Amino acid sequence: MKPVRVGICGLGTVGGGTFNVLTRNADEIARRAGRPIVIEQIGARRDNPLCDLSSAKVTRDIFEVARNPDIDVVVELIGGYEVARQLVLEAISHGKHVVTANKALIAVHGSEIFRAAAERGVIVAFEAAVAGGIPVIKSLREGLGANRIQWLAGIINGTGNYILTHMRDEGRTFEDVLAEAQALGYAEADPTFDIEGIDAAHKLTILASIAFGVPLQFDKTYTEGISRITSEDIEQADNLGYIIKHLGIARRTDGGVELRVHPTLIPKTRLLANVHGVKNAIEVMGDAVGPTLYYGAGAGAEPTASAVVADILDVARDIATEHNYRTPYLAFIGIDDDQDRLPILPMERIVSAYYLRLSAVDRPGVLARVAMILAEQEISIESLIQKEAKSGDLATIIMLTHAVREANMNAAILSLEALDDIAGPVTRIRVENLDEQ
């Protein structure tokens, strides 16, 4: 059969990995695709020393790739927003199928891109945009297609998980481990996207659309980073039987969808709690299948390339039928038709259990006043530890609460912080038990 001709735009970490995987495993991939997959052209500002480009056609103009009449599939691996958007739209307008690893692009400009692609009848695939090499998009979109998805929760940023893992294992501070991660290349010089949860929110936005059939709504995703997590919180959580992970959580409720990224206490016995270092994992709860979990490398050259090439393979298998794409871009048809079918809940309306840490003046009646404030907001306490004041007169109070609406917790924290007895801000970390029921 006729080969599928691929153009790769961007030859950095993921582009280089994609070139190398397609080259090294060409025979095996051709047996899976039923036809050879050949790299017709590469668009890159500079070469990648890890790739043998001797027999490759390289151009410095990525838009030349998007317009090349000899190319069937354009692979966008340049990253970023605006140039990537223009490149993808240009490729689509020339009738090319598109494969991308760009989570920011899909989360923010996905609706526009899918609209253009649907009009032109081409595929846009983006498995590599979420959780690197783990085929979680395919699993959600196809493998779990029988289910009404109830919730999903994922460790979907390797940098953050690396930092939390080393803070816990070695009792080190956030700043200390971050500096190490930067030295090792696991964190960027400007780590904001990773540690503040923006990268995870891009991925969560995409997962939620595919799980629930709601439009991409990155701007409604709540994000809270891990930079304020202290060694003390990690240790206290440990004493209570929990591990702190930076989770992306999407949950269907009667009123709408919860969509939130924040540090979260989860029970140590859960599989997700045992996902360490730069590894990613996503747990998905479906009404028929129950809980399933997907684990693997969430980043890196070849793990991400694995997902990029899987998408190219899907395209190759699809265009063998010389027909439109068989699977809706975001798993459901008509996602944008009814924006209000299932709205994204404002954060005040989500329901969660909480871990609270307070510094209190060590005098009679403090606990009573704290308990009164919680009771007023209908917050019930699951467990409470009061630690003796070590030096000075401040005692530490640690609480786990039962589930309550976030609005009530916000009100309670405001009242607690207004008490003369309470010193400094109240630390609040959400708790998820990830019950498999």
Add this chain to the structure above:
Amino acid sequence: MKPVRVGICGLGTVGGGTFNVLTRNADEIARRAGRPIVIEQIGARRDNPLCDLSSAKVTRDIFEVARNPDIDVVVELIGGYEVARQLVLEAISHGKHVVTANKALIAVHGSEIFRAAAERGVIVAFEAAVAGGIPVIKSLREGLGANRIQWLAGIINGTGNYILTHMRDEGRTFEDVLAEAQALGYAEADPTFDIEGIDAAHKLTILASIAFGVPLQFDKTYTEGISRITSEDIEQADNLGYIIKHLGIARRTDGGVELRVHPTLIPKTRLLANVHGVKNAIEVMGDAVGPTLYYGAGAGAEPTASAVVADILDVARDIATEHNYRTPYLAFIGIDDDQDRLPILPMERIVSAYYLRLSAVDRPGVLARVAMILAEQEISIESLIQKEAKSGDLATIIMLTHAVREANMNAAILSLEALDDIAGPVTRIRVENLDEQ
């Protein structure tokens, strides 16, 4: 768009679950498929009290479903070998697509069925045949399609894992837990298929074909059950940092493919070691993606139905293009063209580390004679524990060895058992470290 019309054959546990999931989630599934999926007819010897069949067309003759001109997809859920084979071939000969949950059928008669289906240009899908609701076949066949798969190892029989989990947690005997599992309905009255590894071998046969592109070769799969695992072995493994799991293992080596089901020691820190009760999980190592893992319910009415319906959804999305199936039945084209491309290795040629337990007469020189026999077979010892003889004069020797060819270990065990110093048979359990490198 025109609905996809499904005929369900068999209305037992999985058939009932499939009926209920298709009915309950009809709207959501239609939004994913782009068209309604309707149950046109049900063939079953008796009704299922868990299903509301009031608006269903039921026949007692399953072959009527296979021949019904108003049906697009025949779903085979009767189980067993011969009648299921005839039913599926009849459906194919009438141009129907087929979805089945029958692992025995695919492992033993798959080649014949796929040949017939290819000639007729119809789909045969069988996600539910392996690991229930976990989309591991789709992940291997499509999601990891970029990779040269190096090995996979899975807990793919829930009954066996239930028994081993409770033996370890509660220090109970195999017989005791098996009786409990039978009372709870987790094990059959005749549990041979589950506890002797035959069910797992059916599933492993299918996974290996999809992973490596080799023909289905159930008869070459080595199977060893869990009925001889003792509480003492579980405890000794625990002391050494290991858990005993009943694993299906498929590994690519230069000489061929290892294909084996047997009790296995794995390090406690591995995710697979933390998969308990009736749950299943499969770890897959690909050359690009590294290790990935898939976890979930491996059996049960609705988890298995989840996979059945995912396959129906795939068919619905595919036949929207009114074309042949896009994905090869077993992931690769031309699997049967060259049977010798990658042969299945005889068990004597596999390489593994081992756990050995010996009862030895407690007298001078025993350990020297044991060590000499191992040295002659080039077996090196990683760790050794000798336990004092409690009563009588027999001491227990526990050893972990480094990796060695099984033929050498077989020879060593024969020599050890011939020693006057050694009482009774030598217990041998294979060890896999599942290194993520």
